[in-house]
Amino acid sequence: MTAATTAKGDTSDTCERDLLERVLGALLREDVVGLRSRALAVERQDGPWLRLVAAGGEEALLLPIADDGFQGACTARLPLLVRESDGAELTTCAEVLHAMGALADPADRSGFDAFAEECRQTLATMRLHARTRNEVDGHLTDRYGTDPAGWTGLAGGLAHDTLAARHDHPVYPTARGRSGLDDDQLRSYAPEFHPRFALRWIAVPRQALTVPRGDRPLPGRWPTPAVLGLPHLLHTHVALPVHPLTVGTPLREALRATGLLDTAVLAERPYLEVMPTLSMRTVALVDEPTLHLKLPLVTATLGLRNRRTIKSGTLIDGAACQRLLETVIAREPRFRDTVLIADETVYAHAGHECLAVLCRRCPDGLKDSVVVPLAALLSEAPGGRLLIDHLADGHYDGDPVALLDEALTLLFDWQTTLFGYGIALESHQQNVSLVLDPKPGGRPRLRLLLKDNDGPRINTVRLRDALGDDAPDPSAFDDARIFCDDDRPVRDLFTTITVHLCGGAFAFGLARRGRVPLETLLTLVRDRLAEAVGRLGMGPGQPGAILRDHVLNAPELPVKAMVTAGTLLTKERSGAADINKHYTTGPNYLRRTAPPR
Template identity: 75%
Template sequence: MTVALDTTAGPGDDSAAEESTLLLRVLGALLREDVVGLRTRTTPLERPDGRWLRLPADPAAGALLLPVGPDGYQSADAARLPLLVRESDGARLTTVDEVIAALRALADPLDRPGFDAFAQECRQTLATMRLHARTADELADELTQRHGSSSATWTGLEGGLGFDAVAARLDHPVYPTARGRSGLDEAQLRSYAPEFRPDFALRWLAVPRAALTVPGGPAALPDCWPTPARLGLPHLGGSHLALPVHPLTLGAPLRDALRETGLEHDAVLSERQLLTVTPTLSMRTVAVDADPRLHLKLPLATATLGLRNRRTIKPRTLIDGAAGQRLLETVLAREPRFAASVLQADETVYAHAGHELLAVLCRRYPEGLEGSTVVPMAALLAQAPGGRLVVDELADRYYGGDPLALLDAFLTLLFDWQTTLFGYGIGLESHQQNISLVLTEGPHGTRLRLLFKDNDAPRLNTVRLRDTLGADAPDPAEFADPRILAADDQPVLDLFATITVHLCAGSYAFGLARHGRAPLGTLLDLVRDRLAEAVERLGTAPGDPGAALRSYVLDAPHLPVKAMVSAGTLLTKERSGAADINKHYTTGPNYLLPTGTSR
């Protein structure tokens, strides 16, 4: 797709600062992933202003010099100013195009198209960053009018949409260009992206019943589902069912999908727009305004977190999400101590026509959340209207003004649940976007619960599952994606480290330290202590699940780290070897080792 946002700086844009901010993240990610040998082919140099890395280049261009400083989160080093320098003439490369072009020249010719795509991705992200900067006050006013001036008063699932909006303007902890969405222009972002808190109506496609897979039949679909008659197509009432279509999927993407499925002559697009919705943080998932408990996940013909990370919905993920939910319900039934603290959205109702652009998931949230604050973890370090961090405003209301107390509470519950799942052989891809904190004031203080969704890409140790669940273990045939199933702990451990530890714990320790809420060592000790307590409950004798977690996560010299840029954009699957672009790893330092070892 072409970059549709205006990528030039407008009047008043602090374009140089924004580009430097982006490039520091980009170079940090490329260094972490050892792109063109930034980790393994470089020679360290000590200079008066600190350490630099010298990367050999071709004789004509000379070497490239990259100034670095300590990182520690998922890489030993982080890029720093003055960005990339050409040794031959001392020229500083300070723009997206200059930096990516210099690194592209060192790449294998087979990989250079990926560098071109990544440069485009960077430009899209830079344009989005500038758009966000220009419209920050606009969003604050919109959220204040809709939800109130303090995020601590945003309650229920409707209030959660305000948290989604501020989270959408926050950078991803790992992926450097997460704010960019390929091919969308400003008008489309304002109309459909969560960071603008818009409302819009869905379009509907009447699809022959015989072409649709709807587990449970049409009666399982939500009560708000329109009939063909409501869509102005009464003659199709007995033969067709309605399938929602996101407005951004109209046009060529929808026509291509219908042609590929042979439905171009039998499916009918209604001219009527029905069901007003609001985008959530994932953008492709929308909340139904008239029924806040109902969210619809709809395929989009765009990509985020990498060129190959398309926002479509493969039918098999719907099958796997329902199977994953059933498995988690089985575990919850055996672990009653989590009955009041771990909540799940229902994801068993869906429909698809055998194509990744002709599908919908009908996600139903639990009842009784109206008086609680429901905040996705991804929003905690975002800015609320007025400029304060969400975590600070929530800490004021629920934890006596202490954000570390809030962190302590959610880490304790999160690690307890996730290590319990590991004991069964289960690892969830429950990252910051897929977990919400549910905070409720009660007579005995604050009650914290965790709300999970999108459990369609777990990793399962089938041997441990059979050993722990016996006859209740799922039939492997229930899962459509064979990558979910493994015969040992390794894929489960990788997921636990990269998702639960890095994204849901470590990122907050480093983030709160960056914001000055506590020393980094104090925050990392808290993460390690709470994880160690949870691991101990699994048993740490040889062969116990806790022993595997302790060895692989708490005591290992290095931890797995997602190589998201390489697998998602720079390299083809054939070149990267990634079976799953979201589960392709390199390694980084273990920041959980006791003080004096890695800190």
């Protein structure tokens, strides 16, 4: 690298540089246009590079790489992508994706354009976050206090959500972007700004609304049409909440599609003040933060195909999975006081993905607890320190590894126990919160709080063997993809979610920040997982042996190909039956010895 290049790298937009490094790392990991499988290794003065030649041989791209180990053996490094023909450094996402799109199959090039737009939106959001950092930090400390370890209750948990929303996803490079939303909309409704706003409501004919739990199942705060200024609809209509961002064209199109355009009435009067959770489309009532309302949003995150609307089938699946988890906990008494499941059995919909609501009820008794989503642990708290360090100072004698140790011990015990029943959950960092119950003069009691369990994988054979007549019939669920008759889909989900996102991500994340040596953290992750696996049956074909052989000791592990399935390729081109469960492979950082060469 020349001195001029170094200077340019020092003074360029750090948001753009950081995003591009993450994007190139993801493209390399997912082997986009053969970047991993077709490129030739080249050794240069500053280290290893990859050289990828176009199919016709008329152009080549050069990518400098560095050792990684998490999800991929290597990742991108500065000076990023170089065009060999003229030595030009491609230093923006638009330039890189244009160059790589030119190497793609013509049928896929529109996906590169779509991903370039996703990157543009994400970059704008990152810059907005940078400009507003001090403003938001001041807002949080004014409201909750200067020590995040003392932000208690579910209301304080919303402040931790705000920190998490400003932190990058462990794998997906453009997770901070939300398609179609501008700065003003983000500031008004996104969790990273901790706003408050009032919900809109639409009165829907009673017979058009599906409410599965009887005539009056909705929460006590639910308004009647009369409360909303529509007294003439009191006996014929039921109120359905609508996110302000869905009011307008999306709502009109939904009403037209369901034949409700002439009979449903949008109330002019807003009702109930709410705040966004980390999910953004899910909001918590300001005056009753134990009640969350999950509402459709016409945007997308983690890929342009990951729309934030609500299909009625996911409501059915979430309720059915909750009942299944409660059945397991009833048989595993050690989890009755340590694993909390949010109640997601109350919902309503009018037959369209923009006309639905999930009424999540969080457990009572958490007013004095610290409730922190796993996604927030490595985020920067006001003042610049990691949140996990604040929590460690406040509750674990300043030792973040002790906190991580206790969290992994419980999490792995719970998730491996579920695997023994043939169940794996999509319980990633956003869907699992740590609940710390402070104890005077000692370490807190640590519990888990789980939500959004609508996308599991279930091995029907293991489930029937484990639960017998208590095993639910697959007809209780809506999505047929949930069920399988072997361990592979369950194991893949367990590995990519529980092991990678809830285990490995923290080991590599803390190590990259210089907090603890990587080997120390990887040993912790492996040992706690091995202990949990060891409690399962270890005979041939039994759950413990499956996890030992295919997770702990496997030469490679499945890795989510999220960019490929979520934006770059259509389902027909990628072959992804489920864009959130489409995989490639990566190195197994849990193996104690290096794989044979």
